[in-house]
Amino acid sequence: MLPEGQTIAEIRAGFRWRIPERFDIATACCDRWADGSGREALVELGEDGRRRVWSFDSLADHSRRLAAVFREVGVAEGDRVGILLGQRVETLLAHLACARIGAIAVPLFSLFGPEALRYRLADSGTRLLITDRAGGEKLAAIREALPALGRVFLVDGPGEGGEALWPLLERAAPWPGREPLRAEDPALIIYTSGTTGPPKGALHAQRVLLGHLPGVQMSHEFFPQPGDRFWTPADWAWIGGLLDVLLPSLHFGVPVVAGPGGRFDPEQAVALMAREGVRNLFLPPTAIRLMRQAGVDPLAAGVRLRTIGSGGEPLGSDVLEWARARFGVTINEFYGQTEANLLISNMAGILPPRPGSMGVAVPGHEVAILGEDGVPLAAGETGTIAVRAPDPVMFLGYWRRPEATAAKFHGDWLVTGDLGRMDGDGFFTYLAREDDLINSAGYRIGPAEIEECLARHPAVGLCAVIGVPDPVRGEIVKAFVVPEPGQRPDAALAREIQTFVRERLAAHLYPRTVEFVDSLPLTATGKVRRAELRAREQRGGGG
16 A cells, blocks of 8 residues: 655655465455455446346355356366456456456457457467357457367357356355465467557566556555546557556445446536436546536536546547546646556646656666667666566566567667656656657657647647658658547648647648648547558558
8 A cells, every 4th residue: 555645755765565375366455355345346237127126145145156167167277268348247257257267357348350360369268258248249250260269158158169057056056265376377378559550469467467556546546545446448459448446446345336337428427427426537647538528518517527547548638638627637647558557647646647648667667778789878868668566566478478578678678669768856757759859850750749749739639740841851741630620721720720729839740741631540548540640651642
């Protein structure tokens, strides 16, 4: 626990990791609270309006039964269990059951298409898959390409390619248990979003949960506090939904609101927060921008939040100000990645945020800006964001890719591949992916600052910036802009946008080309695929 009543510097100076030799996610997130009291753990909201409350006691019983089912069908310690579901109780039960028997959970985004599923299931060698009928239908087209996959359980009854899970679970006797796993035993394979190449499976240990706790406590202002109640629209298949929200909340005994699934709807999200008394929120940047576009007013709707955290990409000062006015709290932006998450964070309650900054290093993590030689740089210099090993939040390695794992490190430093800088007070600013760096007339330009400025123009809905070849400058800045509804995307608007950026940033930073598009290519987590935009340019431009 981060102690209250101290500055960040004092907290950091006194911080020590306490990682026990034996530790597993099921004991930490369920069994320690399953004391027969019926303590509320999960509020499950179905797309059909169904609402079901699960206690820690019920989760413990059902996850033990599911563990018994896993063992009965031959799942052994170290085997991979795929979880192709959204925010629902069976997703959590599968994670808990895997931790009970030492299986490795492979969370999979429910909106993945067949080819994305085939790649991840084959790469991980998944033995058993839990999904629903929609997932089973996707699986039918690729099943022959997955020789390792033995059983498929469907949570919503028997269907194509799978058998009903709940009858098996209800007949099973609860798993009697075993000695708790070691903290270093593998727990999860979470696939990267694939912004810079084919997705890689980041293998995490059981102790990854403990590694996340200081960052969650910091980004949510000494979490937990009395009355806290957490929700996120982020899918639990991604590290943000799973390890920034679901598992840390349950570890602290804080109830989590789950669902409903489907496309993010700003009005429905506001209604859910008000109705369910949500106090803590993790909102990905894309969701915040969609809420702003929709013109929602959470305070007027009765939403009373204590904290909001956001991460994945910079928000920009205009979005932060909008959110502060509409929610009544300051968003704490934080930073991390699938391989090592929640490394840097703001904590507005004791550390006033600085415009454009991701915050300071979370206590327990040694974060620096490295030069090309792997040596930490001085304040104000641009380099690669890195975190020193060992660190409990750090992955064990890429699944069956030792060369890729080795390439991720420079000595004791895990290098993120993200460019940034740190000021004299320890505040970090994200600049760009190394792949996204634009070299124009001798200037090293990151797209984040330009995109933040573009987003402040009233005609700009969404935007992305890349470098394109130029015979004189080497590269020039090009902006792709999705206009706000009602705007006329013509040459006059392009010139207006260019002038807007040039006057606010600098002559070498404004986009010399503006292309209006209907949409931007995004990853499943809402990040812009700049590599795809660059590939379009190489093929001849256009959308």
